[in-house]
Amino acid sequence: MSTDPYTYLEGFGNHFTSEAVHGALPKNQNTPQKCPYGLYAEQLSGSAFTAPRTHNLRSWLYRIRPSVVHAPYEPVKSDLLVSHFSINSEDCVVTPTQLRWSPFDLPAKPDKVDFIQGLKTVAGAGEPSCRSGLAVHVYTANSNMDQRAFYNSDGDFLIVPQHGVLDITTEFGKMMVHPNEICVIQRGVRYSVNLMGGEARGYILEVFGEHFELPDLGPIGANGLANPRDFLTPKAAYINDDENKGPWDIITKFNGKLFKTSQKHCPFDVVAWHGNYAPYKYDLAKFCVINTVSYDHIDPSIFTVLTCKSYSPGVAIADFVIFPPRWAVAEGTFRPPYFHRNCMSEFMGLILGDYDGKSGGFLPGGGSLHSPMTPHGPDANVFKAASEAELKPVRVADGTQAFMFESSLLLSTTKWGLKTCGKVQEDYYKAWGDLENNFQMPSVDQ
Numbered sequence: 437m438s439t440d441p442y443t444y445l446e447g448f449g450n451h452f453t454s455e456a457v458h459g460a461l462p463k464n465q466n467t468p469q470k471c472p473y474g475l476y477a478e479q480l481s482g483s484a485f486t487a488p489r490t491h492n493l494r495s496w497l498y499r500i501r502p503s504v505v506h507a508p509y510e511p512v513k514s515d516l517l518v519s520h521f522s523i524n525s526e527d528c529v530v531t532p533t534q535l536r537w538s539p540f541d542l543p544a545k546p547d548k549v550d551f552i553q554g555l556k557t558v559a560g561a562g563e564p565s566c567r568s569g570l571a572v573h574v575y576t577a578n579s580n581m582d583q584r585a586f587y588n589s590d591g592d593f594l595i596v597p598q599h600g601v602l603d604i605t606t607e608f609g610k611m612m613v614h615p616n617e618i619c620v621i622q623r624g625v626r627y628s629v630n631l632m633g634g635e636a637r638g639y640i641l642e643v644f645g646e647h648f649e650l651p652d653l654g655p656i657g658a659n660g661l662a663n664p665r666d667f668l669t670p671k672a673a674y675i676n677d678d679e680n681k682g683p684w685d686i687i688t689k690f691n692g693k694l695f696k697t698s699q700k701h702c703p704f705d706v707v708a709w710h711g712n713y714a715p716y717k718y719d720l721a722k723f724c725v726i727n728t729v730s731y732d733h734i735d736p737s738i739f740t741v742l743t744c745k746s747y748s749p750g751v752a753i754a755d756f757v758i759f760p761p762r763w764a765v766a767e768g769t770f771r772p773p774y775f776h777r778n779c780m781s782e783f784m785g786l787i788l789g790d791y792d793g794k795s796g797g798f799l800p801g802g803g804s805l806h807s808p809m810t811p812h813g814p815d816a817n818v819f820k821a822a823s824e825a826e827l828k829p830v831r832v833a834d835g836t837q838a839f840m841f842e843s844s845l846l847l848s849t850t851k852w853g854l855k856t857c858g859k860v861q862e863d864y865y866k867a868w869g870d871l872e873n874n875f876q877m878p879s880v881d882q
């Protein structure tokens with residue numbers, strides 16, 4: 437069990453209420469003439485005011501000062517962050533080549549790099565101003581954000597820590613996120629990340645248009661996969677300026693570029709809040725795994741934790757899929773991932789251990805990208821071993837956690853991702869080179 441000093445509100449998409457001080461939420465209304473205890477009321481919208489109820493997201497924050505009390509914004513250099521992936525963009529390259537990255541480097545000491553300074557974009561599609569598309573980033577950091585806070589104006593971040601524990605202070609309260617947990621911090625929410633172990637590395641899926649939802653369960657029924665009650669949202673917690681003197685830097689990613697403003701007061705001064713637009717975390721070990729109990733390899737969509745839907749039924753802008761520890765029992769079946777050519781883009785990462793589709797080269801903190809219609813599948817060693825394995829029930833993936841960001845969009849790779857990071861394995865294609873011609877012509881008398 438990982439240690440977490442904080443307590444949370446349980447449930448996915450609930451209309452929560454949370455008070456750090458009893459009586460701080462106004463009774464029966466959102467905007468009273470005077471809020472309790474002299475607080476200011478502020479609404480944070482996550483959807484158009486007029487979005488249908490099923491998709492309407494907003495929270496009311498009751499805070500010591502409204503967020504608007506700050507200096508003008510100024511640009512901050514942020515060359516390695518990319519959010520525009522058009523074919524003409526100077527920042528990115530398109531290639532159908534199968535790509536695999538060795539683990540991304542942690543910052544070299546004595547450089548001090550915090551969570552935001554350590555963000556680098558690997559791939560993506562679309563762009564935020566038209567609210568369409570996604571980006572895949574990695575973060576590598578070795579210092580706390582301290583009195584720096586961040587909010588993303590472009591989209592929601594689904595953060596997948598691979599190494600190091602993130603102690604995240606948000607406007608809504610505090611969350612501790614360990615490797616093998618994930619968190620979602622939505623567009624507009626302010627937060628600051630401190631590192632429990634001194635260093636951290638992980639992956640981020642950013643979606644520009646819509647928000648993450650639990651996948652529909654169809655014939656699975658009402659239960660299973662990621663169960664709603666296992667999602668945890670912070671409880672209201674605030675810092676009063678008297679305890680923590682400014683100035684604070686507030687950084688935002690706005691249409692792909694970073695901007696900074698400063699303010700004298702702490703942004704984490706929300707004494708109470710209510711609503712259904714709030715960050716959350718989820719422990720991947722709680723995933724209720726469903727799979728075949730008879731034969732054949734089931735498509736990895738059966739392991740979807742969260743999805744960001746497009747307007748086309750059943751087609752995701754991005755799915756977050758995991759490959760959790762489980763029993764493999766399929767009879768008469770080639771059990772690892774099959775050879776395939778997918779109309780979707782598949783970016784994969786590894787949190788812990790190894791992945792049953794590859795016999796080496798895919799390591800924790802690294803990644804891979806298989807683009808639309810680009811062939812891929814088990815490497816030659818995995819194919820041979822799984823073709824000959826005795827098919828008794830076995831535990832697979834114990835002590836491991838691989839994941840996939842799967843998108844219906846074609847991902848471009850950034851120049852940093854393809855070249856500057858220096859982590860692309862040029863010989864990745866050789867993983868399949870030893871797959872032999874095993875064809876045996878039937879003899880004429882058969």
Ligand SMILES: O=C(O)Cc1cc(O)ccc1O
Nearest residue numbers: 735736772773774782793812
């Ligand atoms: O390519 C991969 O390793 C991901 C994947 C896993 C699987 O079990 C089936 C299809 C698929 O794309």
Ligand SMILES: [Fe+2]
Nearest residue numbers: 778782806812
């Ligand atoms: Fe695949």
